[in-house]
Amino acid sequence: MNRGTIFPWKAGNRFELLVDGPQFFPAMLAAIDQAEQRVALELYLAEDGRCSAALVTALCAAAQRGVEVCCLFDDFGCRGLGPGTRLQLVDAGVQVRFYNPLRLGHGVSNFFRDHRKILVVDEHCAFVGGTGATDAFWDPLEEQSDWHEVMVRIEGPLVAHWRIIFDHQWPPSGIGMMPWWPLQRGGLDHLPPSPAVGHGMGRVAYANTSQYLDIVQSLLRSMLHAKQRVWLATPYFLPSRKVRRFLARAASRGVDVRLLLTGRNTDNAPVRFAGQRYYPKLLRAGVRIFEYQPRFLHLKMVLVDDWVSIGSCNFDHWNLRFNLDANLEAFDPQLTQATSDCFTADFAESREITLEDWQRRPLLKRFYQRLWGWLDRLVVNLLDRRR
Secondary structure, X not given: OOOOOOOOOEOOOEEEEEXXXXXXXXXXXXXXXXXXXEEEEEEOOEEOOHHHHHHHHHHHHHHHOOOEEEEEEEXXXXXXXXXHHHHHHHHOOOEEEEEOOOOHHHHHHHHOEEOXXXXXXXXXXXXXXXXXXXXXXXXXXXXXXXXXXXXXXXXXXXXXXXXXXXXXXXXXXXXXXXXXXOOOOOHHHHOOOOOOOOOOEEEEEEEEHHHOOHHHHHHHHHHHOOOOEEEEEEOXXXXXXXXXXXXXXXXXXXXXXXXXXXXXXXXOHHHHHHHHHHHHHHHHOOOEEEEEOOOEEOOOEEEEOOEEEEXXXXXXXXXXXHEEEEEXXXXXXXXXXXXXXXXXXXXXXXXXXXXXXXXOOOHHHHHHHHHHHHHHHHHHHHHHHOO
16 A cells, blocks of 8 residues: 555445444454454554453454454553453454554654544455444443444455555554655545446545545545535534535535534533534534434434445544544445435434524533634644644
8 A cells, every 4th residue: 555545446345334332343243253364453442341341352262263363452542441451362362553652752743543443354344434442332231322323344345445454554563653644735636536326336535644635535525516415424523614615515505414413412522512613604504403412423424415424534623633534435325325314313313403593502601612612723723833
């Protein structure tokens, strides 16, 4: 894989949208149990609990029967993975690496994180989405997960590309590889042409910090040509100015633009308040905003007409500035329908925020929105000056 590689579209794949941990975690564990040659796992978030215990048991069992098992964990996101769990993996023969270990002297470099969520089993299948290995995503003793999330199971030629992107990040020895990437200035023109809608069309889109933004450029191109709908779900709504502009322009053309965002059930209230400062302009432009009510909405999913993008990218300016991310992009009627059905069900369980609602918000909420919005802008401006 060369630096700045653009992955092409591949036909002949099969996709299955798995909604919430009780669906996708048993499927992931079953795939690991059936592995014959290699298991490659890349995770941002993992912590000790019943979910990680089940995952570690499956990984260790695979390694002990001779399967090559490679685990790339983010050092910050997986700090809740205790010494006992780490030793259990190593003793079983699992190869474990930690991305960008935290160091006091590294300063801003500590912000660079591996945010991808990828599982590749042999050449048979891959799982891509936004999950971590915590009880919030899946507790084997509970029927419903606390966090609302999706993963996509992939079979077919595209699996090889997911293995390539994992292998490029996998350090040959030691820990903490954090490659730097050359700035890409190709803009939208460097992307592969969108294929005609067909069964099993898919590609890998990724981001390597703010220096390479294939993943968001592809989103912008899709919104630029949207004719019917732009539905975007993200738990952390801090979009770049360009993303906000493309959303507003699509709505002004009569496209059905909807945002599915987290409600009061969130793991980061300051980020939610900071992002709400964008509501008024988007609402006036015709964008509809829905806040999901039942649980914490953690999924990252986009549906633009028939184009689907699902993965780890939140499309917020923090994600795009510091994180490694990867999304599946697909043109496939079954996956498009499953994604549309998921969105429709979630909209029905959400509270739509109107401009009138916004204008009637209480004073305390106004204060929090101004405070966290100001702090967000301040930090971003300081970081921009360091470039």
